[in-house]
Amino acid sequence: MTTSVDVQSPVHLTAVAADNLPAVTPDLEDLYREFERELLIPLWTEIGDLMPLSPRSKAVPHRWRWGSLRALAARAGDLVPVGRGGERRAIALANPGLAGRPFATPTLWAAIQYLLPGENAPEHRHTQHAFRFVLEGEGVWTVVDGDPVAMRRGDFLPQAGWNWHAHHNATTEPMAWIDGLDIPLQYLTESQFFEYGRDEISDAEKTTPERSRSERLWGHPGLRPLAASARPATPGSPLLAYRWEATDRALTDQLALEKEGYGGTVEPGHAAVRYTDPATGADVLPTIRVEFHRIARTAETEPVKETGSSVYTVFDGSGTVTVGEKTWSVxxxxxxxxxxxxxxxxxxxxxxSDSDSGALDLFRFSDSPVFEALKLSRVVREAAP
Structure with a gap:
């Protein structure tokens, strides 16, 4: 028989005796060999894997300790230069269930990035949507399309895809922060683009203004500029920095209102906010949702299951978290x-003693906008034990 391929087939089928499957016979075995040669796979051999009763993620619950990440990033600072080729001294979290890929989840990338005093990370741009979240320190400036933006502890700095950006450390101390991107999603969909920019940014871009141009234009609560030129051409929030002071105040006010007998918290002792695009009220990035959660001392959140995945960072405080069958102190x-x-x-x-707010503060990012856009979002809240 003439086959459609001249190389060994990657398709391998095994006839299995089981209820609701065809009887294993020489004719069935011969049929399966013909399927292999023609690169065909029958649904009846795959349905349990392709259409499970509920999501079965290849990613697994896992925790990374900040102390280890920070120490290894510092060692990399001594050994690994920043520049063209490697571009960034960024060290990605590799989920144990994802075959050694540098992916925290099937759709989300998370990494610690480390920049030494006086270093500059060269300019580039990419279609992947990104953000920075600062866990400690200050003194690094990210320059987005020529706009210098200060990075300080607790600040959230979104940067939608296809914006030119570089970083420079203007201080005498190293600095580390968390990067989040949708690299795995764009890798899976084969939709990514990347472009090199200038090797050096200008002296004017290395200035250190108290507020970036984006904050001066978009950082006024409830007020939207009417100038047609204000809205950038790229998708995502035009506000390049969401400052910790505003986030902290919003969470503090929610818990205070709860104590006074008013609404405003997600559940008892659980305050939460979502970072949004000030122009539209939508998520701050097209493919990534970003939130901040504050859990008052001794409070416990209701177990929640959601389609899609998320990455949490403990910004402050301590506690225990349970993910599936795993429980960790964090x-x-x-x-x-x-x-x-x-x-x-x-x-x-x-x-x-371990939290400026006296609570467990959790920074979270997820792929929820993707699942909502595809009408695949589902959330179930379970009764607390």
Whole structure:
């Protein structure tokens, strides 16, 4: 028989005796060999894997300790230069279930980036949507399309795809922060583009203004500029920095209102905010949702299962978190992954000795906008044990 391929087929089929499957006979075996030669796969051999009763993520719950990440980043600072080729001294979290790929989840990238005093990370741009979240220190400036933006502890700095950007450390101390991107999603969909920019940014771009141009234009709550030129051409929020002071105040006010007998918290002792595009009210990035959660001391969140995945960073405080069948103690800087349809809950054990707010503060980013756009979003809240 003439085959459609001249190389060994990557398709391998095994006839299995089981209820609701065809009887294993020489004719069936011969049929399967013909399927292999023609690169065909029958649904009846794959349906359990392709159409499970509920999501079965290849990613697994996992926690990374900040102390180890920070120490290894510092060692990399001594050994690995920043420049063309490697571009960034960024060290990605590799989920144990994803075959050694540098992916925290099937759709999300998370990394620690480290920049030494006086170093400049060269300019480039890419279609991947990105953000920076600062866990410690200050003194690095990210320059987005020529706009210098200060980076300080607790600040969230979104940067939508296809914006030119570079970083420079204007101080005498190294600095580390968390990068989040949708690299795995764009890798899976084969939709990514990348372009090199200038090797050096100008002296004018290395200035250190208190507020970036984007903050001066878009950083006024409830007020939207009417100038047609104000809105950038790229998707995502035009505001390049969401400052910690505003986030902290919003969370503090929610818990205070709860104590006064008014609404405003997600559940008892659980305050939360979402970073949004000030022009549209939508998510701050097209493919990434970003939130901040504050859990008061001794409060425990209700277990929640969601389609899609998320990465959490412990900004402050301590507590225990449960993801699926895993439970960990966590502290400042630790990161952990919640895969699709794995129940997640957290209990705060924070106090004045380990938290500026006296609570467990959690920074979260997820792929929820993608699932909502595809009408695949599903959320189930379970009764707390």
């Amino acid at each position: 502290g400042r800087g630790d990161l952990f992954v919640v895969p699709s349809w794995q129940p997640f809950s957290a209990r705060s054990q924070a106090g004045d």
